[in-house]
Amino acid sequence: MNVHPILATLRRHKTAAGLIALEIALSCAIVSNAVFLIGDRLDRIRQPSGLAEAELVHFQLVGITRVEDPEAQAAEDIAALRAVPGVRSVATVNQIPFGNSSWYSSLNLEPEQQNPTMQVTTYVGSEDLLETMGLSLVSGRDFVPEEYVEFQQAQSDPEVVIPAVIVSRAVADRLFPGENPLGRSVYVWGAAPQRIVGVVEHLAKPNDIGGPSSEHTSVLMPVSAPVQYGINYLVRVDAGRRDGVLEEGVAALEAVNPSRIVLEDRTRTFEAFRDDYFQDDRAMAWLLVGVCVALLVVTALGIVGLASFWVQQRTRQIGIRRALGATRGQIIGYFQTENFLIATIGIAAGMVLAYAINGALMGRYELPRLPWYYLPLGAVVLWTLGQLSVLGPALRAAAVPPAVATRSV
Amino acid sequence: MLHMQDVSKVYRTELVETHALRHFDIAVDEGEFVAVTGPSGSGKTTFLNIAGLLEDFTDGSYRLDGVEVRSLDDAARSRLRNEKVGFIFQGFNLIPDLNLFDNVDVPLRYRRMPAAERRRRIETALERVGLASRMKHYPSELSGGQQQRAAIARALAGEPRLLLADEPTGNLDSQMARDVMELLEALNAQGSTIVMVTHDLELAARAQRNIYIIDGQVSDLDLAEAAARPLVAAREA
Structure with missing residues (x-):
């Protein structure tokens, strides 16, 4: 994986990459806790009465x-x-x-x-x-x-x-x-x-x-x-x-x-x-589902927006890379790796934030500690979301012809 | 090394059909330094794009280092381009976010070369063009001549069979242009095959052989006759 040159490029675009990482971190933290709360509500809704x-x-x-x-x-x-x-x-x-x-x-x-x-x-x-x-x-x-x-x-x-x-x-x-x-x-x-x-x-x-x-x-x-x-x-x-x-x-x-x-x-x-009896719990669970979906959609749109902007901004660079021998797959891989790295930074921060939010909820309400397995679950969801979101712009990048490199600026 | 026979390239839009190359024949042997000249719009860049596998052609046959490229798919062309061809562009085409070391590294990474081998080649190439001490510098921190030398180092690091130069001195002042040209001559003297596209007939005169393109075809004019021709080609549609 060509991580080093991608990180070198990201270091020179800290603000844009940082904002997307922050968006992913917030989504990771909120979605992890929301999914946990949804699970808690569903457990309540499904609790056995003991009766036939x-x-x-x-x-x-x-x-x-x-x-x-x-x-x-x-x-x-x-x-x-x-x-x-x-x-x-x-x-x-x-x-x-x-x-x-x-x-x-x-x-x-x-x-x-x-x-x-x-x-x-x-x-x-x-x-x-x-x-x-x-x-x-x-x-x-x-x-x-x-x-x-x-x-x-x-x-x-x-x-x-x-x-x-x-x-x-x-x-x-x-x-x-x-x-x-x-x-x-x-x-x-x-x-x-x-x-x-x-x-x-x-x-x-x-x-x-x-x-x-x-x-x-x-x-x-x-x-x-x-x-x-x-x-x-x-x-x-x-x-x-x-x-x-x-x-x-x-x-x-x-x-x-x-x-x-x-x-x-x-x-x-x-x-x-x-x-x-469980009408409010169901309503709350659906509300949280709505919040999660809205957050994930906004995050996905943010990723699509930034990736599309970068593809447009780097059209000539992409042509140069193609001229230097990059296959279409390697161009797609570049954007996917870049997104994976940004998402990983966001997810790492999001995990810490998720525990902080959970701690605050535990202090205010009678809520248990967020089980650790919600964090890798959230990470997988956001990694997948990132990869799917960046796929469209990455495919557009791969379609940039190598002859772009010889066009006059 | 480079052998095109009866190659044609047609650009089609809904309204217009433009013949950029027609019945184009050229052969370049290993170790040659060939200058390709012609007026603007004559088909020089189209020839360069096809020679460097940057663009497909409509008809004819093209063998690069013995490989018929017509039947290759995009991935195979990319690999062949990466292994056989080194590009030197008019606008240098360095990647502004990467330092010189990483810029020279770009084509080598696409070849999935081991890190130690890549490092050896990058250092050798940058040393060869006199930029070993600037490998951590970014393109914006270098002069135009240094950037072009860095681009030449990037082309050399892959040890290509063919160097394709597209107006390599076009963006440089006369002193820097001389330096770059001397570097290309030195590389040719060391055995590199170079095809240089230029509109500058003085530079072209320094090559071993000159090819003049007019209206998408190789012309039999010599340089003196070419110099008397108009600068913009009359193009048939």
Whole structure:
């Protein structure tokens, strides 16, 4: 590679080469961080809920008149929903992952503990909840009927004992790292401890409160969901029957008690909740994609512009080189090598800048360190962009005839 | 060394067809110093471009050092040009961003010669033209005569079989022109084959042989007759 004469030439055109190197450095730094942020957003969007998402629909109703026996009405609702074709199981539930509103509880390892060990989101519901959600137990068991407590009783009676709890793997790992959590006691609800009877692989939270470090810090308790003022049903259906069940389910619930309002924006498939929940993340990811594309286009145009200018400025030089024996390939190689060298200088500076930007973002937001492999990835993207951008001007340079050398100046 | 037979070159545009060379025959033997003269527009530069493989020709046959060039593709012509031909241009044609060492190095790099061999040749060539002490200087730091000597060093470093000079003293004052001409004569005396295109009949008279081109053809006029001809050729379209 004829690096020395190219560097010698670049040294005499420091400003133009420096500006392009600076543009490449900024692009490298910003694109590396933007791609990292896009990856972070995509990871969030793709995070598992732990539920059988493709098979779930959700109904939410609020009453406009007082119901004498809400538990009996809930039982009627469940029976009506189970009768809809395609329904496999039905459960009441207090909240769902990505549903936004959440019940939070302090979790302690000791009674009378001053500061809580951690905050967890608490799922409660009827006996079929674990099966309806489609949660995957990695150890232990589901609750048994004897462990269930009525919500009203759990709320009003301080002596009531909720004997068991199922925790997510994230909670188990944080409380008892490297140990078997089954049988261990925690204090989530009431004065009496709950024994951990099961661990589920994933159980996402309804919202992001607590930040990324509290992802999937969820517990499931054998307490019935409240049914007094409004009620949520989670329904597991056969694949392909979600829309039909939603429509027929609403009709069935209205038949049980027409003086209730079915909340349309909360009565839909689980996937619709997920789509809504991550709308901002998707928008941000697309915005960052737009920023990256715009930056890369501007950088490419800068390279094309400078290379075209240099080809025009050096037309006679190119003719002289051709007259002295350069093949067309060697002329193309000259411009590609020149661009490679400028890009390499820009990329080296861009890598340092990328870490500096990442450091600033880490200080302001809860962002992890930019993984090292984003830097070679950014370098390859910018090297490729540079080579593609310079190809057109380089081909034009190669087309300069050697006879240009003998033309009068 | 250089053998053209019945070579013609036609430039065509939508409206005009110009015959720059027609039925052009020339033979230059190894070790000769030939001056090619003729009025402006007679076809001297076209001949030089074709002889130096800078331009293709329309018809005829051209053998350079035994190689028929007509059938060669662009890359093969470039390689042949690099190995067999050394150019000395009227405007010197040094690359302004490179110092003398790097300028002389340009054709050698295209030959993919090892660095040590390149260095030896560059130093020898610059020494031969009296510029060994200026090898780190840029063209803009040299006089016209020095620049032309540097261009001659660049042509010599490749040890070409043929030196083609295009008005080599055209941009120089009389003293520098004399120096350059003496250098060319010295090179010829050492065995270099030189073809020099010039409109200067005094310079041409110093060559071993003179060829006069008129209207794209080799004329049988001698120098004295040529001197009496008009300076601009009447060109048929």
